[in-house]
Amino acid sequence: MTRPHPRLSINQATIKYASLAEALDVTRExxxxxxxxxxxxxxxVGLDAAVRLVSGSGLRVSSLCRGxxxxxxxxxxxxxxxxxxxxxxxETAALAAAGAPGSAAVLVLVAGGLPTGSRDLxxxxxxxxxxxxxxEPYARDAGVTLALEPLHPMYAADRAVISTLGQALDLAxxxxxxxxxxxxxxxxxxxxxxxxAQIARAGAGGRIASYQVCDWVTPLPADVLLARGMMGDxxxxxxxxxxxVDAAGYSGDIEVEIFNEAIWATDPVAVVExxxxxxxxxxxxxxxxxx
Amino acid sequence: MTRPHPRLSINQATIKYASLAEALDVTRExxxxxxxxxxxxxxxVGLDAAVRLVSGSGLRVSSLCRGxxxxxxxxxxxxxxxxxxxxxxxETAALAAAGAPGSAAVLVLVAGGLPTGSRDLxxxxxxxxxxxxxxEPYARDAGVTLALEPLHPMYAADRAVISTLGQALDLAxxxxxxxxxxxxxxxxxxxxxxxxAQIARAGAGGRIASYQVCDWVTPLPADVLLARGMMGDxxxxxxxxxxxVDAAGYSGDIEVEIFNEAIWATDPVAVVExxxxxxxxxxxxxxxxxx
Numbered sequence: 001m002t003r004p005h006p007r008l009s010i011n012q013a014t015i016k017y018a019s020l021a022e023a024l025d026v027t028r029e030x031x032x033x034x035x036x037x038x039x040x041x042x043x044x045v046g047l048d049a050a051v052r053l054v055s056g057s058g059l060r061v062s063s064l065c066r067g068x069x070x071x072x073x074x075x076x077x078x079x080x081x082x083x084x085x086x087x088x089x090x091e092t093a094a095l096a097a098a099g100a101p102g103s104a105a106v107l108v109l110v111a112g113g114l115p116t117g118s119r120d121l122x123x124x125x126x127x128x129x130x131x132x133x134x135x136e137p138y139a140r141d142a143g144v145t146l147a148l149e150p151l152h153p154m155y156a157a158d159r160a161v162i163s164t165l166g167q168a169l170d171l172a173x174x175x176x177x178x179x180x181x182x183x184x185x186x187x188x189x190x191x192x193x194x195x196x197a198q199i200a201r202a203g204a205g206g207r208i209a210s211y212q213v214c215d216w217v218t219p220l221p222a223d224v225l226l227a228r229g230m231m232g233d234x235x236x237x238x239x240x241x242x243x244x245v246d247a248a249g250y251s252g253d254i255e256v257e258i259f260n261e262a263i264w265a266t267d268p269v270a271v272v273e274x275x276x277x278x279x280x281x282x283x284x285x286x287x288x289x290x291x
Numbered sequence: 292m293t294r295p296h297p298r299l300s301i302n303q304a305t306i307k308y309a310s311l312a313e314a315l316d317v318t319r320e321x322x323x324x325x326x327x328x329x330x331x332x333x334x335x336v337g338l339d340a341a342v343r344l345v346s347g348s349g350l351r352v353s354s355l356c357r358g359x360x361x362x363x364x365x366x367x368x369x370x371x372x373x374x375x376x377x378x379x380x381x382e383t384a385a386l387a388a389a390g391a392p393g394s395a396a397v398l399v400l401v402a403g404g405l406p407t408g409s410r411d412l413x414x415x416x417x418x419x420x421x422x423x424x425x426x427e428p429y430a431r432d433a434g435v436t437l438a439l440e441p442l443h444p445m446y447a448a449d450r451a452v453i454s455t456l457g458q459a460l461d462l463a464x465x466x467x468x469x470x471x472x473x474x475x476x477x478x479x480x481x482x483x484x485x486x487x488a489q490i491a492r493a494g495a496g497g498r499i500a501s502y503q504v505c506d507w508v509t510p511l512p513a514d515v516l517l518a519r520g521m522m523g524d525x526x527x528x529x530x531x532x533x534x535x536v537d538a539a540g541y542s543g544d545i546e547v548e549i550f551n552e553a554i555w556a557t558d559p560v561a562v563v564e565x566x567x568x569x570x571x572x573x574x575x576x577x578x579x580x581x582x
Contacts, residue, residue, distance in 0.1 A: 119528035121481070154445040156482035157526040158509045167484040191412070191447035193458040218449045222513040235448040237410035 005284040009034035009062040011257035015268040024057040030272045034060035034253040054098040061099030062253035064092040068109035070131035071124040093142045105144045113158040124161045140179040147209035149183035165198040181209030203248020212255045231282040238282045296575040300325035300353040302548035306559040315348040321563045325351035325544040345389040352390030353544035355383040359400035361422035362415040384433045396435045404449040415452045431470040438500035440474035456489035472500030494539020503546045522573040529573045
């Protein structure tokens with residue numbers, strides 16, 4: 001087996017059906033140094049137990065997925081969403097503190113889509129900005145960076161009204177870089193003619209809070225939420241994007257996050273081994289090794 | 292039946308299984324004044340016969356779909372593609388001349404995706420620019436406007452490497468506005484945070500060669516090429532986009548272009564009637580009536 005790249009992080013979503021304990025085990029046993037966590041498997045064991053498991057694993061925590069989903073208008077549903085995001089911020093701080101040195105207290109935020117029945121895209125985007133403004137002081141106090149993730153435009157209606165890196169930066173830049181950054185995800189952004197300019201802009205402002213990789217495969221599957229492919233299986237040229245992210249000054253962990261039924265159906269040990277190898281042959285070829 | 296909006300044009304793709312003669316008939320009989328043509332049904336009867344049919348219909352021709360697909364590297368395949376585009380330019384000129392006054396000699400160009408096995412997105416985009424540069428003098432001599440159509444980013448790998456209106460304008464603006472413009476299509480562009488700024492830019496330069504409408508419906512169907520929905524069935528708010536296109540100075544026909552299996556399976560007469568009504572209730576509410 002290839003020695004894992006020192007900056008490789010296995011995002012838990014890639015091995016979705018593994019429990020937190022299993023995910024930590026297969027990641028550590030493969031020699032991978034970092035993991036990106038999800039709230040649901042953390043909640044399955046409870047935060048205190050999760051903190052102990054993470055602490056005992058010796059792994060770095062590269063992020064917690066995910067908060068957000070705050071496009072609904074003011075009212076009880078919006079208040080509940082914001083309260084839930086505050087809990088996610090607390091969880092992020094606790095889990096990052098439990099991780100090995102070099103862990104990142106980064107909470108990935110997915111904006112949410114249009115509220116049911118609404119066609120007011122500008123309004124939804126405005127409410128995302130309002131939510132970030134409301135959460136930012138709380139995140140700053142907790143030492144957590146909110147990482148705004150632009151999702152592919154094909155999700156704009158039903159999942160995330162933040163669609164480009166430039167748009168995410170326009171919002172992030174209203175706040176201190178320590179508390180609001182962005183996610184660069186190859187799957188969501190590879191097509192963008194402005195990608196390299198916006199990566200440079202993000203780097204200059206110290207805004208790259210997370211770098212996530214996976215491939216764009218065609219034809220898209222029936223459920224486009226599960227369209228993410230293993231690096232090398234699709235159309236993305238990782239070298240220039242990775243070089244741009246490196247040149248922009250990001251030296252943190254690089255998460256592999258793949259939503260894919262076939263990969264989920266595979267034994268997590270095999271998935272991590274395949275991920276280590278695919279990373280080495282694509283992203284790892286050009287990624288600097290010093291974290 | 293609602294009286295059709297005077298700027299409504301039925302793009303032939305919406306009634307894909309109708310022959311050219313049938314498409315002209317159902318369009319005219321519904322009281323619609325304009326039609327957007329496709330090359331395949333024109334070829335089915337031959338250009339000369341098509342010209343006679345169009346001339347006899349009394350309809351305006353709003354565009355011909357489509358040329359493009361010129362991302363392959365230099366060689367026989369690329370030469371054949373460029374030759375085919377020259378024929379498409381000739382067809383556009385002939386069909387527009389045969390249409391009623393107000394017809395537009397506009398050839399819609401879809402760039403094409405990554406060549407098989409290639410991950411060189413920048414290279415493919417460069418070859419699109421080279422192709423437009425090669426075709427532009429030919430189009431200018433023929434009095435035809437090449438209309439660069441940015442397609443939704445979900446098609447960037449396999450269909451069109453031009454993904455945003457801004458990117459299309461960056462390319463179009465290298466050439467005279469009379470010979471190279473852009474297509475504004477709500478389905479492809481509705482999500483773009485830069486949409487309104489880019490529509491204004493396009494209008495200021497006289498670059499809007501075609502305005503096409505249809506809706507974005509979720510969930511996306513298994514074949515995302517057939518994801519286009521009837522206006523009102525999806526998430527797009529047509530009023531602000533239409534107002535922006537009007538304000539940008541575009542006063543030409545507005546094409547309804549829908550690729551949708553269920554609509555294709557419906558009698559064309561019923562589809563056109565439904566289109567007239569849906570247009571009146573959405574796009575037509577804000578579109579100026581003076582063409």
